Amino acid sequence: MNTPPQKSRPGAEQIPVVVSAIVPLNDLVTRFEFCRPDGQEFPPFSGGAHTVVEMRDHDRTRLNPYSLTSDPSDSSIYAISVRRDEQGRGGSLFMHRSVSVGDAMNITYPVNLFSLDLRAKKHLFLAGGIGITPFMSMIAQLERMTGNWELHYSVRNEALGTYVDQLRYKYPNKVHVYYSDQNQRIGLEQLLDGQSLGTHVYVCGPTGMIDQVHGAAAAAGWPEEHTHSEEFLAPQPGKPFEVRLCKSELTIQVGENESLLEAIERSGVDAPYLCRGGACGQCETDVIRADGEFVHRDHWLDDEQHSSGQKIMPCVSRFLGTLELDR
Amino acid sequence: MSKFQFPDSILSRPVYGTLAPRQGKSHLMIADAEGAEAILDLAARDAGLMSNSHIIYIPKGTDFAPKLGALSVAQLYVGPSYEASLPRLRHVLANAHQGLQVYLAGTEGLIGQAQNEAMRAGISPTSIQTEHRGSVARRMQCVHCKGITEDVMHDPFQCAHCGLHLFVRDHYSRRQAAYQGVCVDAEDPGSAPDPVELYS
Amino acid sequence: MTIQFNEETFRDDYSFHNSARAIKRFPFPFHEDSYMYSVNMEQHRGGPEGSVYENRFDVDEHYLAEMRDRAMVLADDPLRCQSLPHMTLAGWDLLEVIMVSKSEDYPDLFELHRDGDRWRWINKPMGIDDTFTFLDETTLPYGPMEYITRQAQGDFCILDQRDEMLWMDAGMITTQADWSLDFDIGMNFFEWHAPVPLAHELGIFTRALKFLLNIPQGAPARRLNWTMTVNPLLDTSPENYHKWGIQKTSLTPENVGSKQHLRVELQTFFRLPRSNALVFPIRCYLIAFQDLVSMPKWGRRMHRVLRELPDELATYKGFIDNRPMMLDYLSKFDDGQPTSPGVWPDPETEPPLNTEIRNHTDGNSVDHNRSA
Numbered sequence: 001m002n003t004p005p006q007k008s009r010p011g012a013e014q015i016p017v018v019v020s021a022i023v024p025l026n027d028l029v030t031r032f033e034f035c036r037p038d039g040q041e042f043p044p045f046s047g048g049a050h051t052v053v054e055m056r057d058h059d060r061t062r063l064n065p066y067s068l069t070s071d072p073s074d075s076s077i078y079a080i081s082v083r084r085d086e087q088g089r090g091g092s093l094f095m096h097r098s099v100s101v102g103d104a105m106n107i108t109y110p111v112n113l114f115s116l117d118l119r120a121k122k123h124l125f126l127a128g129g130i131g132i133t134p135f136m137s138m139i140a141q142l143e144r145m146t147g148n149w150e151l152h153y154s155v156r157n158e159a160l161g162t163y164v165d166q167l168r169y170k171y172p173n174k175v176h177v178y179y180s181d182q183n184q185r186i187g188l189e190q191l192l193d194g195q196s197l198g199t200h201v202y203v204c205g206p207t208g209m210i211d212q213v214h215g216a217a218a219a220a221g222w223p224e225e226h227t228h229s230e231e232f233l234a235p236q237p238g239k240p241f242e243v244r245l246c247k248s249e250l251t252i253q254v255g256e257n258e259s260l261l262e263a264i265e266r267s268g269v270d271a272p273y274l275c276r277g278g279a280c281g282q283c284e285t286d287v288i289r290a291d292g293e294f295v296h297r298d299h300w301l302d303d304e305q306h307s308s309g310q311k312i313m314p315c316v317s318r319f320l321g322t323l324e325l326d327r
Numbered sequence: 328m329s330k331f332q333f334p335d336s337i338l339s340r341p342v343y344g345t346l347a348p349r350q351g352k353s354h355l356m357i358a359d360a361e362g363a364e365a366i367l368d369l370a371a372r373d374a375g376l377m378s379n380s381h382i383i384y385i386p387k388g389t390d391f392a393p394k395l396g397a398l399s400v401a402q403l404y405v406g407p408s409y410e411a412s413l414p415r416l417r418h419v420l421a422n423a424h425q426g427l428q429v430y431l432a433g434t435e436g437l438i439g440q441a442q443n444e445a446m447r448a449g450i451s452p453t454s455i456q457t458e459h460r461g462s463v464a465r466r467m468q469c470v471h472c473k474g475i476t477e478d479v480m481h482d483p484f485q486c487a488h489c490g491l492h493l494f495v496r497d498h499y500s501r502r503q504a505a506y507q508g509v510c511v512d513a514e515d516p517g518s519a520p521d522p523v524e525l526y527s
Numbered sequence: 528m529t530i531q532f533n534e535e536t537f538r539d540d541y542s543f544h545n546s547a548r549a550i551k552r553f554p555f556p557f558h559e560d561s562y563m564y565s566v567n568m569e570q571h572r573g574g575p576e577g578s579v580y581e582n583r584f585d586v587d588e589h590y591l592a593e594m595r596d597r598a599m600v601l602a603d604d605p606l607r608c609q610s611l612p613h614m615t616l617a618g619w620d621l622l623e624v625i626m627v628s629k630s631e632d633y634p635d636l637f638e639l640h641r642d643g644d645r646w647r648w649i650n651k652p653m654g655i656d657d658t659f660t661f662l663d664e665t666t667l668p669y670g671p672m673e674y675i676t677r678q679a680q681g682d683f684c685i686l687d688q689r690d691e692m693l694w695m696d697a698g699m700i701t702t703q704a705d706w707s708l709d710f711d712i713g714m715n716f717f718e719w720h721a722p723v724p725l726a727h728e729l730g731i732f733t734r735a736l737k738f739l740l741n742i743p744q745g746a747p748a749r750r751l752n753w754t755m756t757v758n759p760l761l762d763t764s765p766e767n768y769h770k771w772g773i774q775k776t777s778l779t780p781e782n783v784g785s786k787q788h789l790r791v792e793l794q795t796f797f798r799l800p801r802s803n804a805l806v807f808p809i810r811c812y813l814i815a816f817q818d819l820v821s822m823p824k825w826g827r828r829m830h831r832v833l834r835e836l837p838d839e840l841a842t843y844k845g846f847i848d849n850r851p852m853m854l855d856y857l858s859k860f861d862d863g864q865p866t867s868p869g870v871w872p873d874p875e876t877e878p879p880l881n882t883e884i885r886n887h888t889d890g891n892s893v894d895h896n897r898s899a
Contacts, residue, residue, distance in 0.1 A: 197423045219350060226451065
């Protein structure tokens with residue numbers, strides 16, 4: 001304890017893994033299973049946790065968060081389920097096209113930004129599309145604890161219903177599926193109405209769905225603490241810009257297809273992170289000078305902080321102009 | 328009437344607000360003594376609220392009950408003591424749905440105990456509205472014997488259970504619905520200072 | 528490494544004592560000649576061999592005596608161990624992390640054999656050999672948290688994490704520095720720290736909370752805290768303050784060296800995997816002033832730290848009345864020579880006490896008011 005307080009290292013601890021199975025679930029979604037090369041067990045984890053997968057894509061390193069979709073009580077494997085995003089920056093395409101069984105990869109220890117509120121007398125899960133992923137481990141955990149849960153799952157059509165068959169087979173009375181191509185919708189108002197005191201609602205899916213659930217719950221008089229959501233934002237491409245890293249005395253260029261955080265890392269500067277999706281707050285960075293316009297996209301800073309021009313979350317937010325950061 | 332301004336204090340001490348109408352399908356209002364005035368003020372702000380409201384009221388010698396009776400609420404209970412109202416309160420909470428709005432008004436002892444019941448029923452304490460009215464007496468727990476002394480107005484005071492002389496801390500426990508009382512003369516038995524009225 | 532466990536007590540005749548080895552490895556908390564609050568966190572990934580930082584859960588010569596004392600406290604007052612209903616899973620998490628760590632770090636003392644959910648736990652020093660089913664409470668004599676913390680030194684707080692906040696929702700608290708689990712259970716991070724002076728204004732708790740919320744699985748952290756205790760009394764609880772408070776007045780210039788103890792808490796923080804809760808073990812180490820000053824650097828520094836400490840902190844830590852007597856004693860071990868940076872005693876390199884030039888100043892005047 002001679003040293004001043006240490007800063008936490010960027011990201012959670014990594015675990016070396018080997019890809020043990022690749023299972024296409026439908027046209028868009030593929031399940032990747034990992035085991036440990038040393039044959040050891042994985043650490044247990046909590047329902048709703050994610051891992052950050054490191055992808056060595058030629059000269060660039062991608063770090064993408066994915067919810068763990070395996071059963072937390074099965075420590076022999078970790079699994080993720082990846083939706084192919086043709087418009088994205090390439091992480092999901094890399095997983096779908098370039099990863100093979102037997103490949104060695106690094107993933108992080110599980111991190112949970114969407115955990116169950118274990119006080120809940122009932123857990124009401126609302127999933128949209130690939131938003132089903134965090135609920136897979138939550139459901140497995142609650143089943144083991146004989147928890148009280150119910151899932152309402154909205155998918156585009158029967159062909160794209162990731163895990164629908166498995167969930168319906170195992171929990172026929174708890175799983176309700178809605179197909180949008182058949183004009184089926186989760187009736188939010190009716191669903192929220194009449195839930196017993198102590199019910200918690202969890203939503204994961206497209207932004208619009210998350211906003212709707214928060215809105216409907218608030219309108220029905222639900223306390224904020226009873227509504228939980230998770231949305232990982234993938235960093236969006238944008239115009240290249242220049243950033244001065246004052247502490248490191250470096251000037252870097254942020255490319256069109258990389259995030260500010262990635263550009264900082266590429267320049268060899270350690271920057272803390274956990275989720276890389278604008279939710280955990282770890283990468284919050286002070287702005288020293290800004291000449292131009294912020295493109296804030298995170299869920300971490302509040303509106304006031306966004307308009308102050310004094311903070312930025314480099315994992316998902318960008319800048320039009322030139323920026324000086326305290327990093 | 329004017330409301331008592333509690334002095335600023337530590338972060339565990341409850342802070343009371345002013346009851347405001349909130350969206351919700353049903354409303355549960357619990358008050359004692361002058362707390363009735365806060366309910367009447369609330370009704371004046373939004374009379375529409377009252378038809379879906381259940382009021383549990385302990386007059387403690389005041390005569391606000393007829394005014395509450397004139398509010399045309401769904402249910403009104405006027406009871407002799409908080410303890411007597413508890414079976415009813417617990418029954419209401421056990422059968423309530425998400426979206427129930429809880430409003431508490433009156434003394435710190437009543438607000439704390441009713442908040443505790445609501446919390447145990449699964450309502451986040453932060454979503455419960457409170458407004459202090461009337462007596463500033465405190466509900467104190469003796470940290471030594473765990474006994475509760477109601478309506479404490481002086482510091483230090485004598486524990487009603489074990490007889491120790493306790494000083495009145497601002498440290499407050501929602502689960503005990505009480506402030507903490509700690510032996511004032513442990514390091515010099517018999518040296519307890521003369522009691523002083525709270526906030527004097 | 529075989530540990531010789533002390534036959535000793537933390538009450539009545541106070542036969543507690545530190546061996547020469549225990550004195551040398553004592554976690555002295557001051558890295559410089561003054562003290563102020565800080566978020567002095569660092570990663571908890573081992574430390575120098577033989578130090579209290581080496582293992583995830585330090586086991587030392589006081590183990591059996593501390594566990595006997597804990598059992599006596601719980602027999603008197605079972606409310607010192609409580610777990611709110613939603614914290615049972617976190618209790619299993621804690622049981623797992625302690626059993627796995629201890630059996631790996633002290634294989635000669637502890638064994639864990641796992642066959643699926645069927646676990647066998649052997650605690651040789653305490654003579655325990657139990658087989659149970661993991662996650663099945665009916666197979667243990669106590670709840671999982673109570674079961675394992677009756678076999679682990681130090682207090683344990685389990686903090687539930689929700690709504691960007693930590694909640695004190697379970698704990699085994701029998702060696703506390705004057706706070707009550709029974710009263711504080713269910714409070715949030717700011718509420719249970721509410722009585723601490725100065726630190727809120729300094730923003731200490733806001734920064735600490737942010738740090739703790741983000742402690743990831745697999746990367747535990749630690750810090751030190753300290754206070755003062757007259758007699759080696761582990762159970763300085765508010766519950767029993769009316770019984771032990773009087774002991775503070777038993778200090779005399781003749782007995783201060785043997786009776787006055789520096790009390791250091793090694794606080795560690797682990798993310799619990801299944802519940803996503805945070806466990807906060809608070810391990811208490813006691814050392815008599817006369818043993819502390821056997822390390823010349825620590826004698827010098829302790830004197831200077833206590834002399835400069837703000838009155839609010841001396842009051843909060845409960846030794847403002849005794850501070851003059853403590854300073855009188857310690858001043859004999861402060862010759863004014865400089866001290867090396869860092870917490871280690873450095874006995875080989877620090878100069879011995881020079882009794883010719885010792886420092887007699889008592890520093891600032893001391894306020895004798897005891898306030899709430």
